[in-house]
Amino acid sequence: MLLDSGAARLWHAGARGPCMRQGKTNVRPCLQAGRACLFAFILVAAGAAHGENRMDQIVKRGVLVVGVKTDYPPFGMLSADATLHGFEHDLAQDLAHRLGVVLHKVAVTGANRMQVLDEGRIDVMIATLGDTYERRQIADLVEPNYYSSGVTLMTRPDSKLSAWADLRGQKVCATQGSYFNRAMATRYLLDLQVFPSGRDAKLGVRDGRCAGWLFDNTAIAGDLLSSEWKGYKSTLPPQLLTPWAIAIARSEKGGALEMFIGDTVADWHRQGVLLGLEKKWQMPPSVFLAEMYALWNKKDEKGAFICRRLANGQWPLACRNPVFITSTETTGLQQWGLRLKEKTGINLTFVYDEYERDQFLRALCITLALTVSCVFGSLASGVALALAVERKILLLSRFLKGLALIGRLTPPLLQIYVLVFGIGGLLAASWGVQLNSFLVVVLCLCWYTGSCLLHILENAGDKERLRNPGFRLTFDTLRPLVSRCSTSILACLVNVTKATMMASAVAVPELLSVSTSIIAEHGAVATVMNTLMLLFLLLVFVVLRVLQWMEQRWCRGID
Known part of the structure; x- marks a missing residue:
């Protein structure tokens, strides 16, 4: 039989x-x-x-x-x-x-x-x-x-897609029954158009009904070798890799x-x-x-x-x-982490896996460096702008106020993109100069937050002049002025602490960037994102307490 x-x-x-x-x-x-x-x-x-x-x-x-x-x-x-x-x-x-x-x-x-x-x-x-x-x-x-092999996208010859994020909300052709459809749709917010066969899905791409065909990269590589699909592309890095x-x-x-x-x-x-x-x-x-x-x-x-x-x-x-690898085959921290995963499903690879732990700790250090640089850089730039504008030097004061107005009214992420990809692209193409992404992020966030602090200090100074027409903002009068508007200043500095996560948009390997990589590798979305939220809650709390302590020390004795 x-x-x-x-x-x-x-x-x-x-x-x-x-x-x-x-x-x-x-x-x-x-x-x-x-x-x-x-x-x-x-x-x-x-x-x-x-x-x-x-x-x-x-x-x-x-x-x-x-x-x-x-x-x-x-x-x-x-x-x-x-x-x-x-x-x-x-x-x-x-x-x-x-x-x-x-x-x-x-x-x-x-x-x-x-x-x-x-x-x-x-x-x-x-x-x-x-x-x-x-x-x-x-x-x-x-x-x-x-x-x-992993999951990638087969696209038409005229496609301009360069990253998975570019597909958000777009129609994507998929094949019925593929195990990765739901995971990829959830991860990148794809609008899947599911076809009964791969052939139908590829025809959908050819006819322009979707941005590309979502499928196994090795199968797509085979299709690209055929004359029928000559010129079609597969440029996005494979996801959900499976050996x-x-x-x-x-x-x-x-x-x-x-x-x-x-x-x-x-x-x-x-x-x-x-x-x-x-x-x-x-x-x-x-x-x-x-x-x-x-x-x-x-x-x-x-x-x-x-x-x-x-x-x-x-x-x-x-x-x-x-x-x-199971918990019975290893020892130490890895054994503990694997045992926790086996019993609860919580996968803390960034704790027990040596490579990911090193990457995570490095990302934490970069995030702390961004936070310290942005908080104190913003405070220093805000005070410096306020003192410089107060000097009433005609051209300089107007220029600084205009620069601050642009910084305050422009989204900081747009500022980062303009410097990294706009001006930075021109510098790289013309002179071979590469801008440091970390420094660009710090500069833009300090410019944005410093401009907000200038606005706060100017308003506080104007109110003070209503009571005291002879008031001038100087180093001697700065302390009581800061004391009166400390709540608004602290709010701005706390906000810039949270805004440091924007650095991931230009490939600075801070916490959000590394966390996203871990999710892409293991799919532990809930575990990693909850950990990230707790870390940022702790970070913001520490920053707030440190700033409050500094305010109390600096403004002590002021009526």
């Missing part, structure tokens, strides 16, 4: 199946696939009867049966002469070569690949399989991962086959085999492969690879996919 059902599926796969081509029966691939299925069925059944493990069966029969895709270029394709080839087909061939056996390939799809593996019709599956927790409950997904794994049956977990495949994938990374195949199949450079090449070639002070198997046969934690 198993063989009969497999043959039926081959012959009734429809016009897109391997047994049909241009509306005619395509006998050759079906006979090849049928022979492979029959061969695998008989030998696997015989091996199971003798209680052999899968590795022994493969070596004994001299054949490795691998499940691969034929509908996912450039990873798996069916050529015009019915030849199966592609990136993953080359990997399957290399596995067989290293074992010294013949390779038999079985075509699988995204819908049936797990079933084919579970039924024992293949030894190994290399079929664009994302490494997820749910799939690890069904099959043994071998580490290390050999590739990675890919080679899969074997769960019964083989920890066995010789898993060890062999894991060692082979590690060698592919070290030798640059995967990078070479990426160039061969004209794929865009993968950041994942570049990072893995560096990681698996890293050595310790004795010249030995850091990523080498431990005495228990496992890879070091630093070389594994961190998503699947």
Whole structure:
């Protein structure tokens, strides 16, 4: 029955199946696939009867049966002469070569690949399989991962999109059933137009019904190689990155086959085999492969690879996919953090993960530096402007008051954009001068808040002149004036503390910027944003208390 059902599926796969081509029966691939299925069925059944493990069966029969895709270029394709080839087909061939056996390939799809593996019709599956927790409950997904994919956007040749934020509120074509639709729509406020198939969604992009097609970046990369979609683009960085794994049956977990495949994938990374195949199949450079090449070639002070198997046969934690490390496999702060995640779902990666903790602490220091610079810079600029304007130097006073009026009436974020992207762009293009984003943010926020403080001090001075016509704002009269309008001044300085978050808009790596990166990596929106809110509440409270203390000390003894 198993063989009969497999043959039926081959012959009734429809016009897109391997047994049909241009509306005619395509006998050759079906006979090849049928022979492979029959061969695998008989030998696997015989091996199971003798209680052999899968590795022994493969070596004994001299054949490795691998499940691969034929509908996912450039990873798996069916050529015009019915030849199966592609990136993953080359990997399957290399596995067989290293074992010294013949390779038999079985075509699988995204819908049936797990079933084919579970039924024992293949030894190994290399079929664009994302490494997820749910799939690890069904099959043994071998580490290390050999590739990675994410969600990106395929756009028309005339598209001007440069960032995901540019898509907010726009119509985006999506494919029905894609697991990432809801997450991406929520994260970037997309207006999804869901089509029943990827083909329909791409036609929607071509017809201008949406800004782009939201889908897996590797599938889009394959489409961009075809003449039909020549000139179309995929410029946005992939999101929701998921590594890919080679899969074997769960019964083989920890066995010789898993060890062999894991060692082979590690060698592919070290030798640059995967990078070479990426160039061969004209794929865009993968950041994942570049990072893995560096990681698996890293050595310790004795010249030995850091990523080498431990005495228990496992890879070091630093070389594994961190998503699947459990609290029982580690110690210290990481163990505490993972245990908290496992029991409550609260994922504090910025506490227990060393890299993210360093990034978060650095962001906190930058935020504190921004706060101190903006608060005291605003106070100093406001007082300096007030004293300079009070000198009544005709041109200077008018110029400073006009400058302050512009600063007060212009949104500070617009000021930042004008300096960084407007004036800064001209300086970079003409003279190669790059403006420091941190300093630009401090300058703009001090200009904006200092202008508001000038307005407050001028109004306070005018009221004082109604009581005392001879009043002049000087260093001697400044203290009582500040004391009378201290509430308004404190409000402005507290506001500039909160406004420092604008720095994330020009890539200053402060708290909001790093928090957004952590959310993009792990999706822990509630945890990270609640933490960010608590930190800013604490920061604002501390700033307010410090300013109140300074006011009391400076204005002590004033009636």
